[in-house]
């Protein structure tokens with residue numbers, strides 16, 4: 001059986017948890033705080049990041065969430081989470097949506113840790129730059145949510161794009177509860193609320209974690 005190294009707030013790990021559930025692939029969830037010295041990520045990932053999918057041999061591992069999802073889709077194609085090669089533009093669009101969703105998460109994580117520094121060491125221009133990426137990314141997601149032709153962002157069934165967007169929206173709701181994206185982008189809010197009722201989303205809702213070690 002697979003083991004997934006995950007963390008309770010991680011939007012990247014949530015994508016993988018949802019995909020494994022949607023494909024009915026059983027796995028052991030190994031929840032860690034990747035910022036603490038106790039994490040096992042570096043035993044499997046030279047980049048010391050989770051999520052890490054440890055394969056059935058207990059040693060080989062796949063890491064970087066978008067690559068883990070590509071790996072799962074290639075090895076376990078049914079049910080598909082991407083349009084087929086016969087609809088390559090839709091397939092590529094779904095991956096583009098994941099790029100933006102993950103990029104919002106990346107900027108949020110950078111801003112989060114910049115704000116953990118002693119106030120006099122924080123760079124406001126650096127935080128502002130990250131939050132510009134968050135706002136620009138959310139604007140794009142909001143437009144795609146408005147333009148969708150079904151309940152889902154690409155095609156007419158749950159796919160990678162929905163999983164990535166649901167994960168970043170859930171992360172914002174968890175870590176940035178006062179951010180106004182739900183008022184600014186009602187179509188995105190409606191899409192996210194629909195996703196959160198799906199069992200694989202319900203079972204993977206993010207929650208904050210407590211970091212023991214000093215990170216910055």
Ligand SMILES: N[C@@H](CCC(=O)N[C@@H](CS(=O)(=O)O)C(=O)NCC(=O)O)C(=O)O
Pocket residue numbers: 007009010011012013034035047048049050051063064065066102109
């Ligand atoms: N691009 C990576 C990002 C993964 C990532 O940043 N993971 C964080 C944890 S979380 O932000 O997802 O909660 C991590 O392990 N950070 C530890 C480190 O960067 O040393 C992915 O998509 O998998």
